[in-house]
Amino acid sequence: MRLIPRLAPAACAELLSVDLTSERVERAPYPLTAARLGGVSVAVELLASAIGGPLDPLSPENPLVFAPGPFAGTAVPAATKHAVATISPLTGRLTDGLSSSHWSGALRRLGLSALIVQGARANWTVLAIDDTGVRFLDGTALLGLSPAQTTQRLREMLGGRHWRVAAIGPAGESGVRFATIDNDGRQAGRGGAGAVMGSKRLKAIALASGTDSAFEIADPERVQTISRALRERALGPDTAKYRVLGTGANLRVLQRMGMLPTRNFSSASFEGAERVTPERAREEPEAYLERRSGCANCPVQCEHMYVRRTRDRKAASASEYESVWAFGPNCGVDDLDAVLDAVGRCDAYGLDTISAGGTIAFAMECAARGLIDVDAFGTPLRFGNAAVLAPAIDAIACGEGLGATLGLGVRAAAEAIGGGAEVLALHVKGLELPGYEPRALPTYALALAVCTRGACHNRAAAYDVDLRNPGQVLPDEARAAAVIDAEDTAIAWDALVLCKFTRHCFDDFWSEGATLWSAVTGEPLDPAGLRDVARRTWQRKRALNEKLGWTPAEDVLPVRLGEPLREGPYAGARIDSASLERQRWIYETLRS
Amino acid sequence: MTIELFGMARELVGAPSVRLDVDEPVPLRSVLEELAAQYPQLVGQVLAPLTHAPLDPNVVLLDGRRAHGLDEPVSDADRPCLLFLPSGG
Ligand code: SF4
Numbered sequence: 001m002r003l004i005p006r007l008a009p010a011a012c013a014e015l016l017s018v019d020l021t022s023e024r025v026e027r028a029p030y031p032l033t034a035a036r037l038g039g040v041s042v043a044v045e046l047l048a049s050a051i052g053g054p055l056d057p058l059s060p061e062n063p064l065v066f067a068p069g070p071f072a073g074t075a076v077p078a079a080t081k082h083a084v085a086t087i088s089p090l091t092g093r094l095t096d097g098l099s100s101s102h103w104s105g106a107l108r109r110l111g112l113s114a115l116i117v118q119g120a121r122a123n124w125t126v127l128a129i130d131d132t133g134v135r136f137l138d139g140t141a142l143l144g145l146s147p148a149q150t151t152q153r154l155r156e157m158l159g160g161r162h163w164r165v166a167a168i169g170p171a172g173e174s175g176v177r178f179a180t181i182d183n184d185g186r187q188a189g190r191g192g193a194g195a196v197m198g199s200k201r202l203k204a205i206a207l208a209s210g211t212d213s214a215f216e217i218a219d220p221e222r223v224q225t226i227s228r229a230l231r232e233r234a235l236g237p238d239t240a241k242y243r244v245l246g247t248g249a250n251l252r253v254l255q256r257m258g259m260l261p262t263r264n265f266s267s268a269s270f271e272g273a274e275r276v277t278p279e280r281a282r283e284e285p286e287a288y289l290e291r292r293s294g295c296a297n298c299p300v301q302c303e304h305m306y307v308r309r310t311r312d313r314k315a316a317s318a319s320e321y322e323s324v325w326a327f328g329p330n331c332g333v334d335d336l337d338a339v340l341d342a343v344g345r346c347d348a349y350g351l352d353t354i355s356a357g358g359t360i361a362f363a364m365e366c367a368a369r370g371l372i373d374v375d376a377f378g379t380p381l382r383f384g385n386a387a388v389l390a391p392a393i394d395a396i397a398c399g400e401g402l403g404a405t406l407g408l409g410v411r412a413a414a415e416a417i418g419g420g421a422e423v424l425a426l427h428v429k430g431l432e433l434p435g436y437e438p439r440a441l442p443t444y445a446l447a448l449a450v451c452t453r454g455a456c457h458n459r460a461a462a463y464d465v466d467l468r469n470p471g472q473v474l475p476d477e478a479r480a481a482a483v484i485d486a487e488d489t490a491i492a493w494d495a496l497v498l499c500k501f502t503r504h505c506f507d508d509f510w511s512e513g514a515t516l517w518s519a520v521t522g523e524p525l526d527p528a529g530l531r532d533v534a535r536r537t538w539q540r541k542r543a544l545n546e547k548l549g550w551t552p553a554e555d556v557l558p559v560r561l562g563e564p565l566r567e568g569p570y571a572g573a574r575i576d577s578a579s580l581e582r583q584r585w586i587y588e589t590l591r592s
Numbered sequence: 593m594t595i596e597l598f599g600m601a602r603e604l605v606g607a608p609s610v611r612l613d614v615d616e617p618v619p620l621r622s623v624l625e626e627l628a629a630q631y632p633q634l635v636g637q638v639l640a641p642l643t644h645a646p647l648d649p650n651v652v653l654l655d656g657r658r659a660h661g662l663d664e665p666v667s668d669a670d671r672p673c674l675l676f677l678p679s680g681g
Pocket of ligand 1: 242294502
């Protein structure tokens with residue numbers, strides 16, 4: 001079957017459905033209307049319509065949906081991105097993530113509004129998709145390879161660098177529940193989309209879109225003008241902290257503010273923060289080599305990668321805040337080299353760094369309480385022991401020994417370990433917590449509790465409300481309304497799939513985002529329409545979770561957060577479950 | 593008075609903190625004016641060109657909370673710091 005035989009208007013995209021079991025491939029019109037926009041709203045709509053009720057996330061019945069942003073493959077900067085949605089093996093609920101690379105652009109340039117993969121293969125397979133159609137290739141020879149190695153090998157096999165590859169690593173193959181899907185060094189899949197792909201025995205999806213795009217931009221001049229202005233702003237002070245320093249610079253600030261979760265959230269201040277901040281590597285150019293990288297078509301290139309000058313430059317690891325926090329302060333480790341090595345290992349295995357670090361921190365505390373063997377990884381599983389990070393990550397990725405239990409994520413691992421380990425498991429709905437202290441950030445705390453994905457900081461940047469006014473007392477109604485606004489805003493960004501790091505480049509996101517969408521697709525959209533899509537998409541997310549068995553009892557925070565912080569500017573702060581429940585109730589009332 | 597610096601402010605000044613020679617307590621406005629005068633590289637990047645107020649996402653914290661406004665009196669005991677609001681990552 002030929003895909004994309006003609007140049008179509010940007011809005012007239014198609015849905016490609018691939019059933020791995022039967023090898024049935026279908027394509028059908030699935031236009032990017034103003035009611036759909038693209039990205040996460042499309043992915044959630046498709047996933048919700050394909051699911052009838054509770055299912056095993058690692059069964060063939062779990063669909064895996066990829067939906068490019070409407071601006072992917074166009075001149076719009078920081079927007080060549082796609083959404084991934086599936087049912088998470090960590091939470092049993094929706095997980096919707098974003099990633100960004102030329103793979104996203106290829107998906108869009110093939111004229112697709114989405115790709116939905118269902119069923120499972122008997123043998124390891126690669127899907128190769130170009131404008132001649134879809135091929136099912138044997139993927140057995142790629143087993144055990146990292147995503148980067150898989151990409152290289154597939155390009156050799158398929159004949160060219162124009163093939164863009166999304167692949168899982170060994171962690172996805174062995175079913176680690178927080179495995180990611182990697183594309184060109186960028187990852188999607190907090191919540192284990194890589195494990196879902198692995199359960200389908202799908203090692204990779206390779207795309208080649210050719211040089212000509214399959215879609216036509218409605219108003220190319222307008223898109224160029226807006227893109228040029230955005231690009232200029234993205235090179236100015238509005239994004240300087242990302243461009244010059246990277247998100248790793250958050251570490252020092254959060255430490256100064258007393259909001260840096262430390263040793264499995266037993267404290268909010270880490271005495272080794274200065275030694276492990278990625279800014280240290282930047283400030284010691286004689287010791288560390290820095291490489292910049294980032295997403296396709298983005299002038300910011302916010303990824304700052306570091307490696308000791310004594311090592312190969314190719315061994316440079318990403319230094320994003322969340323990753324460094326997860327293996328640094330959260331594990332009590334103050335050895336920057338060990339932390340960077342841990343991040344690099346996770347990328348090679350295809351593991352989510354936040355969940356991997358959170359799981360190891362949980363294991364360290366379990367070992368301290370005698371619930372598991374402190375020597376399970378050959379060196380003490382103790383807070384602060386940098387040497388244990390590498391063997392623990394290796395064991396998790398390969399499903400060996402205690403690593404197999406930890407690869408289930410903290411919630412399921414705590415159940416398996418027993419003995420009260422549940423109180424040491426820092427998660428919401430099964431997804432491990434990211435690196436902001438909820439006891440110091442009450443609006444963020446509510447957003448984490450109600451988030452449809454579990455403990456995700458990116459589905460609502462509600463911490464912004466708290467950080468702008470640290471310590472401020474807000475009425476419950478205002479707090480709940482702020483969470484709703486933060487969620488809807490995030491969904492709008494994720495439907496247009498624009499990078500949130502460029503938010504200061506917009507004067508009025510709602511009207512500029514709508515204008516940009518209209519200029520690309522030719523379909524009218526105003527700010528109210530954009531808000532409507534955000535609201536409807538949230539309703540779809542919630543309805544999907546309800547179909548899967550969600551109840552309000554899941555919208556709670558870990559027991560540990562009910563214990564007061566012992567020191568720092570927020571000493572005494574705790575999550576009061578009755579007050580959280582009241583806020584949650586108001587949130588529900590406002591939502592309905 | 594000592595002001596701690598984080599993020600782009602630290603990067604541009606090249607030091608983790610700076611000492612300003614001002615009589616305490618002093619309105620925050622005067623502190624920022626003095627900072628802009630001593631470190632003009634901050635203007636347009638971290639401090640607004642005319643008012644010298646911190647440009648979003650930079651803020652001044654006094655005693656761990658956000659300064660109420662440019663007229664708020666500041667002294668060394670407030671441990672003033674100029675930092676950015678963390679996000680994402
Ligand atoms: S700012 Fe960073 S995360 Fe955002 S699109 Fe650019 S490189 Fe990617």
